[in-house]
Amino acid sequence: MRAIAVFTNRRELKVVEVPTPTLKSNRDVLVRVREVGICGTDREIGAFHYGTPAAGRDALVLGHEALGEVVEVGPSVRSLKRGDLVAMTVRRPCTGDMCHACRAGRQDFCVSGHFRERGIKEADGFMTELIVEDERYLVRLPPCLADVGVLVEPLTIAAKASVELGEIARRFPLERVNVRALVLGAGPSGLLGAMMAISRNNEAVVYSREPADDGRARLLRSIGAEYISAVDVPLDQLSTRGGPFDIIFEAVGNAQVAFNALGALAPNGVCILSGVPGGKAAFEIDLNGTMRNIVLQNQMIFGTVNASRSAFEESVRLLEQFMTIFPDAVRSLITERVSLEDAPQLLREPGGIKQVVAIAA
Numbered sequence: 001m002r003a004i005a006v007f008t009n010r011r012e013l014k015v016v017e018v019p020t021p022t023l024k025s026n027r028d029v030l031v032r033v034r035e036v037g038i039c040g041t042d043r044e045i046g047a048f049h050y051g052t053p054a055a056g057r058d059a060l061v062l063g064h065e066a067l068g069e070v071v072e073v074g075p076s077v078r079s080l081k082r083g084d085l086v087a088m089t090v091r092r093p094c095t096g097d098m099c100h101a102c103r104a105g106r107q108d109f110c111v112s113g114h115f116r117e118r119g120i121k122e123a124d125g126f127m128t129e130l131i132v133e134d135e136r137y138l139v140r141l142p143p144c145l146a147d148v149g150v151l152v153e154p155l156t157i158a159a160k161a162s163v164e165l166g167e168i169a170r171r172f173p174l175e176r177v178n179v180r181a182l183v184l185g186a187g188p189s190g191l192l193g194a195m196m197a198i199s200r201n202n203e204a205v206v207y208s209r210e211p212a213d214d215g216r217a218r219l220l221r222s223i224g225a226e227y228i229s230a231v232d233v234p235l236d237q238l239s240t241r242g243g244p245f246d247i248i249f250e251a252v253g254n255a256q257v258a259f260n261a262l263g264a265l266a267p268n269g270v271c272i273l274s275g276v277p278g279g280k281a282a283f284e285i286d287l288n289g290t291m292r293n294i295v296l297q298n299q300m301i302f303g304t305v306n307a308s309r310s311a312f313e314e315s316v317r318l319l320e321q322f323m324t325i326f327p328d329a330v331r332s333l334i335t336e337r338v339s340l341e342d343a344p345q346l347l348r349e350p351g352g353i354k355q356v357v358a359i360a361a
């Protein structure tokens with residue numbers, strides 16, 4: 001069967017033939033891959049900047065944002081049956097006894113760093129026709145999410161952040177009213193983050209580089225969010241437009257933007273960092289002023305990486321909710337579907353919001 005693989009040493013990205021997988025344990029599930037989304041991480045791997053093949057292998061099969069359909073289940077599988085739609089989780093636990101996070105099934109909090117990630121780090125991904133996976137790592141989706149289920153994995157970023165935010169909110173002695181959220185970046189993660197803020201009745205403002213008449217800006221306005229273009233408003237003027245923000249959700253992967261936006265964070269505000277910066281260039285920032293505000297205004301900054309099984313389950317619930325409130329906006333996040341053969345080209349040429357490799361119907 002076919003797969004998209006990257007040969008890290010030879011710097012090649014191409015369609016390859018790989019063996020068809022079969023069930024090996026009683027808890028294994030055979031899944032036909034329907035769709036796989038492409039994100040910035042895949043593009044970095046496709047450009048040979050990131051990604052590690054499994055030990056002893058020279059190639060890594062790409063793809064970690066996947067939607068599939070169960071074809072066959074092992075005799076001990078209880079939670080899934082043939083025909084079920086599933087999203088595949090990405091991280092697999094390390095094996096060290098000392099990592100209490102992985103031992104507890106929370107490999108998103110792995111402390112050893114020896115976790116594996118399918119399609120990213122030391123484990124093949126899902127850009128292929130069939131995969132075999134332990135049922136623990138598969139999350140069932142309702143049939144109504146068939147055409148947008150590929151968004152479950154990217155939505156886990158905001159889903160996990162929101163669960164963590166709920167915990168943090170408990171430090172504040174009063175119930176918060178009129179929560180204003182600023183989302184940095186109008187990529188899929190930022191747009192899904194804005195949808196989450198709106199679904200929670202927060203005020204949502206998205207700040208990004210696209211001009212104010214861009215399709216993403218229109219999409220945001222259609223769900224009740226405000227869009228501010230960096231073309232019109234400099235970052236340091238952001239809070240002059242309606243006041244400071246209780247939450248900043250950074251989804252742009254640019255440290256300069258993230259840290260300069262802290263000037264717009266309200267007293268007691270929380271800034272969530274979710275992007276992984278590729279850039280290495282140094283920049284100046286007033287760290288004394290930043291630290292003064294963090295201390296004197298009880299502010300908080302935390303980082304979050306996706307995601308646990310529970311975040312995937314939360315993401316499924318959220319996506320169902322979004323499909324009730326603004327189904328057209330959710331569908332319009334998927335801007336292109338291409339065949340497996342065209343995936344290498346797509347990985348080299350970014351465009352649109354979420355591009356998806358459609359493997360099976």
Ligand code: BGC
Nearest residue numbers: 039041090117120305306307
């Ligand atoms: C994936 C995460 C992964 C991260 C770093 C992201 O694109 O969605 O699962 O932890 O990259 O490898």
